[in-house]
Amino acid sequence: MIVLGCNGFSRVSEFFSERFGATGINKHYLLGHDAAAALLIDGRLVAAVEEERLNREKKTTDFPVNAIDWCLAEAGITYDDVDLFAFPWNWSAQVLDETLDAIRASSAPQDTKTGLMADMTDLYDQVVSPEAILADFEARTGHRPDPAKVRFVPHHLAHAMTGYYLAGMKDAAFLVSDGRAERFSTLTGEIRDGRITVFDDTVIGAQFSMGTLFSSITRFLGFVPNNDEYKVMGLAGYAAPPTPNPFIDKLLTLHDDGRYTFTKPLQTDNLHSHDALFEEYFGPFEDTLAYTSRVAAAAQEMLNVATAHQVSHLEKRTDLDRLLFEGGVALNCLNNTPLFEGSRFEDMQVSFGASDTGITIGAAAHAWLNHPDTAPADIRAASGPITPYLGPSYDEAAMEKALQPFTDLVVVSRLDDDEVIDQVAKLLTQKVVIGWFEGRIEHGPRALGHRSILANPGFSDIKDIINTRVKHREPFRPFAPLVLEEQAPQIFDMGRKSSSPYMTFVFPVRDEYKDRIPGAVHVDGTSRIQTLTDEGTPRLTALLRKFTELTGTPCLINTSFNVAGEPIVCTPTDALNCFMGTEIDYLILGNHLVAKKQKKEHPVPTIQRKHTMYHSTVLDADPDTVWATVRDAMQILDIVSPGDLDIHRDVSWVEGGSVDTVPARYDFKLTLNGRLVQQEIAARDEINKTQSYRAVAPTSGVAKYEATIRVFPITNDPARSFFDWSRTLDIAEDADLNVVEAIIDVMEKQTDAVRDHFAKTAK
Numbered sequence: 001m002i003v004l005g006c007n008g009f010s011r012v013s014e015f016f017s018e019r020f021g022a023t024g025i026n027k028h029y030l031l032g033h034d035a036a037a038a039l040l041i042d043g044r045l046v047a048a049v050e051e052e053r054l055n056r057e058k059k060t061t062d063f064p065v066n067a068i069d070w071c072l073a074e075a076g077i078t079y080d081d082v083d084l085f086a087f088p089w090n091w092s093a094q095v096l097d098e099t100l101d102a103i104r105a106s107s108a109p110q111d112t113k114t115g116l117m118a119d120m121t122d123l124y125d126q127v128v129s130p131e132a133i134l135a136d137f138e139a140r141t142g143h144r145p146d147p148a149k150v151r152f153v154p155h156h157l158a159h160a161m162t163g164y165y166l167a168g169m170k171d172a173a174f175l176v177s178d179g180r181a182e183r184f185s186t187l188t189g190e191i192r193d194g195r196i197t198v199f200d201d202t203v204i205g206a207q208f209s210m211g212t213l214f215s216s217i218t219r220f221l222g223f224v225p226n227n228d229e230y231k232v233m234g235l236a237g238y239a240a241p242p243t244p245n246p247f248i249d250k251l252l253t254l255h256d257d258g259r260y261t262f263t264k265p266l267q268t269d270n271l272h273s274h275d276a277l278f279e280e281y282f283g284p285f286e287d288t289l290a291y292t293s294r295v296a297a298a299a300q301e302m303l304n305v306a307t308a309h310q311v312s313h314l315e316k317r318t319d320l321d322r323l324l325f326e327g328g329v330a331l332n333c334l335n336n337t338p339l340f341e342g343s344r345f346e347d348m349q350v351s352f353g354a355s356d357t358g359i360t361i362g363a364a365a366h367a368w369l370n371h372p373d374t375a376p377a378d379i380r381a382a383s384g385p386i387t388p389y390l391g392p393s394y395d396e397a398a399m400e401k402a403l404q405p406f407t408d409l410v411v412v413s414r415l416d417d418d419e420v421i422d423q424v425a426k427l428l429t430q431k432v433v434i435g436w437f438e439g440r441i442e443h444g445p446r447a448l449g450h451r452s453i454l455a456n457p458g459f460s461d462i463k464d465i466i467n468t469r470v471k472h473r474e475p476f477r478p479f480a481p482l483v484l485e486e487q488a489p490q491i492f493d494m495g496r497k498s499s500s501p502y503m504t505f506v507f508p509v510r511d512e513y514k515d516r517i518p519g520a521v522h523v524d525g526t527s528r529i530q531t532l533t534d535e536g537t538p539r540l541t542a543l544l545r546k547f548t549e550l551t552g553t554p555c556l557i558n559t560s561f562n563v564a565g566e567p568i569v570c571t572p573t574d575a576l577n578c579f580m581g582t583e584i585d586y587l588i589l590g591n592h593l594v595a596k597k598q599k600k601e602h603p604v605p606t607i608q609r610k611h612t613m614y615h616s617t618v619l620d621a622d623p624d625t626v627w628a629t630v631r632d633a634m635q636i637l638d639i640v641s642p643g644d645l646d647i648h649r650d651v652s653w654v655e656g657g658s659v660d661t662v663p664a665r666y667d668f669k670l671t672l673n674g675r676l677v678q679q680e681i682a683a684r685d686e687i688n689k690t691q692s693y694r695a696v697a698p699t700s701g702v703a704k705y706e707a708t709i710r711v712f713p714i715t716n717d718p719a720r721s722f723f724d725w726s727r728t729l730d731i732a733e734d735a736d737l738n739v740v741e742a743i744i745d746v747m748e749k750q751t752d753a754v755r756d757h758f759a760k761t762a763k
């Protein structure tokens, strides 16, 4: 039996931009995001791919015509061969009526309600009703499915089934939680022998959606909702939640039956509905690490408490000992480890398709498992864990063809299998960034080793190097490590977990390893690991073994092979374009080692007329010690001048300036050209440990120079601190760009000098 699962709508992004003013990636935030297709043949998943990988529009909601075409071609079949068409949504007329009733009963002004009801009716008629979905399918594929072959699977059941199917179809209890399905935001239940039982009294409506609330907080903090939630998780590591936590104290209500509600329900069409409440709880919004991390930590604690409450109820309700957690909220990996450790479940799994990327797999599995022709023996024959490598792969000829247009720009070596492992392991002993492309592309939001960027986590500044050369990510976001499954518990405190193959759990790094993999340890001392096995990823596992043999470092950094804002690369040409457009040092394209002919040894940033630099690092000293040092211009000028970075001489306070006066003038001369530089400490805040300074006269092509340093505490590591340095230079029209470039080149390295200074004094 052949089942095609698909998710995506031609009209949805247009609809949300027309009716709700959504622009850019926001058009994909509500419904149908993570469009994809999946193909099941006799219960075996033969192909699955997200549409964004093929149409190159991140998180696209579009109808997945490319994904479907590829799945059918991969299996060598046509639309006529498909026995069942499965869709992971079930918008019935009854769902529409209930949605309209809920709007009618809300306390919003009448004209708002009227407008919203008209919008919802149109959304139903034009986009999500069964008729609209089938009309869309026909318009985009030229094939109208026979209604007898169509299955509309309720969204949350598709999520639950994704987890069940990908974990090998063993009986399990489940928790599904996301932004919203047709009406609900979360529910629990059980799956036994492929049949789902929902615990109806555990469902929670969309107005109390933890996923949507977290998205509202993401937007409030200045990020893109339904996309940047992991940035909020990254920020949460920089602060402890406030006590009492206003989200828990004032907003969240836990009920005895395992549900939760909010004292102020969400307006599901308006992600700003709680902004005023957030400001009431945390004060007016400030775009500072201190403010955003405090809100993020509070939000994280609320999410943890709410899901733990659901699980504590679920574990009493079921006698099964396995838990599946699916839906977008399950990708909050900070929550998953404590959630599992605090439960009685013997295992908890979060699949690589836990967000909406995976629901086409779940919808197809649901359709197949519930078909009368599917026998228990068929299910047994098809069961077993599934790897995420389900998308397109490209053979030698395709790679060579893709390389052709780049012949003049790159040097290519064709290696045999062993040489790939040897060469790349050796390259990774250096401070290099490597694009790694092999086999079928992974499914889901995370790069899991087939379209990855790899680097050596033993270098403490590797994060800055990856960010400078390719990722340009916020400095507070961590990079995650690969580790051999059999070694993982030795390096990370994994509690009752023995593996985490999909980066869906976070574990504390054991103290003795923190210094050995500094580039992969988050500021809170944890890592979101991917465990490797020979069965799952043989080539990458061999590479990590070889690398460890050479360096003694048991991990590699793994981050997705893409530039910010773009989908992960899919084809060899995508990979080559990303490679050529960034400062990635080497590309491994199958068995080809690719390097650029003209490779800059040290990428020098392109100089803008208004040139901004932002650096941050963690220092091995407590905030008071760091502050006492860095607030003194004389001391910091000395610290940033080791060896070849020494560009200052004759440094002294002038005009009565001193370490304890503000403003305070000081001068020095540039060793580059002997020119005088006149600067002053302009402002200082002793409480927040922040200081601004500036040039008081133009010099050496720099017309204007302003800078701020700041020292932050690290909540759960009081012996260390976070150091932030931002600088803006206005470059004069007639500047000698060689001199300016030399100054900027030194400045780029000064934050590292500060870090090295405190590393030395700590010893």
Ligand SMILES: [Fe+2]
Residues within 6 Å of the ligand: 155, 159, 178, 179, 180, 181, 327, 328, 355, 356
């Ligand atoms: Fe979902």
